[in-house]
Amino acid sequence: MRQAGTYSGMVISGKTGPHLLPLARIKKIMKKSGEEVKMISGESPIVFSKACELFIKELTQRSWMVTIKGKTRTLSKEDVASAVLATDLFDFLLNLVSQSAPAPLHPKPPN
Amino acid sequence: MVDEQERLLPIANVGRIMKQILPPSAKVSKEAKQTMQECATEFISFVTGEASDKCRKENRKTVNGDDICWALGALGFDNHADAIVRYLHKFRVAERDKAAQNKASCSRNSQDKDEEESSEDQQPHQQADVPSNSKLQVLEFSH
Numbered sequence: 001m002r003q004a005g006t007y008s009g010m011v012i013s014g015k016t017g018p019h020l021l022p023l024a025r026i027k028k029i030m031k032k033s034g035e036e037v038k039m040i041s042g043e044s045p046i047v048f049s050k051a052c053e054l055f056i057k058e059l060t061q062r063s064w065m066v067t068i069k070g071k072t073r074t075l076s077k078e079d080v081a082s083a084v085l086a087t088d089l090f091d092f093l094l095n096l097v098s099q100s101a102p103a104p105l106h107p108k109p110p111n
Numbered sequence: 112m113v114d115e116q117e118r119l120l121p122i123a124n125v126g127r128i129m130k131q132i133l134p135p136s137a138k139v140s141k142e143a144k145q146t147m148q149e150c151a152t153e154f155i156s157f158v159t160g161e162a163s164d165k166c167r168k169e170n171r172k173t174v175n176g177d178d179i180c181w182a183l184g185a186l187g188f189d190n191h192a193d194a195i196v197r198y199l200h201k202f203r204v205a206e207r208d209k210a211a212q213n214k215a216s217c218s219r220n221s222q223d224k225d226e227e228e229s230s231e232d233q234q235p236h237q238q239a240d241v242p243s244n245s246k247l248q249v250l251e252f253s254h
C-alpha cells in the first residue's frame with residue numbers, strides 16, 4: 001500500500017498556495033452539486049483543489065497505462081474511458097465516459 | 112446562456128496537472144483533456160454530495176474541510192483522504208499564523224483567489240517515468 005507520505009509530500013509544502021485550480025470555480029461547482037449545499041467553509045475549495053489534483057493525476061496515470069499498451073504516445077479520451085471502466089472506484093464516472101468507451105479490454109467481473 | 116466552460120474546471124489547469132504526472136514525451140489529445148475536465152468536475156460534485164448529506168443528517172449548514180475528508184474516505188478514496196487530512200491540518204495551522212500576523216498589521220488581507228493558471232508553483236514535480244510494464248503500485252485502492 002502506498003505510503004501516505006508520498007502524497008503528503010506532494011501536498012504539504014508548508015504553504016497553502018498558489019493552488020493549481022481556481023478556488024472560485026471549485027466553489028461554484030460545489031454549489032451546483034445540490035440544492036442542499038448552501039454554505040461552504042473557506043477551506044473546502046482548498047481541500048478540493050488538492051483532492052482534484054490527486055484525482056486527476058491518478059486517472060491520468062491509469063489512462064497512460066492504457067495508452068502505452070496501444071504503443072502510442074498520445075493519451076486519448078478512449079484511454080481515459082478505459083481507465084474508468086477498469087477501476088471500480090471510478091464507477092461514478094461511467095455515464096460520463098460511456099460515449100467514449102471502446103470495447104473493454106478486460107470485462108469487469110460481477111460484484 | 113451559461114457558458115459550458117464556466118461549469119467545468121479550466122482545461123488549461125487540468126492539462127497542466129496531467130502533464131505533471133506524465134513523461135515529458137507524452138502527448139495528450141484535446142478531447143482527453145476535455146474528458147478529464149468533466150471527470151474532475153464530476154468528482155467534485157460527487158464528493159460534495161456525500162459531504163453535504165452528512166451535514167444535513169447532522170443538522171449542520173456548512174460543509175467544511177473535515178466533511179470533504181470524510182466523504183473521500185467514505186467513497187473509497189482512502190489514500191486521498193489520508194493525505195488531505197494532513198494537508199488540511201497544515202492549512203489550518205498556516206491560517207492561524209496568518210490570522211495572528213494580520214492582527215498585528217491591520218487587515219489588508221487580500222482575497223486569495225487564484226483564478227488563472229498561475230506561474231510555477233513550488234510543488235515538487237513528479238515527472239513520473241512511467242515504466243511500461245509496471246503495475247500501478249502507486250495508486251492501489253480498488254477493492
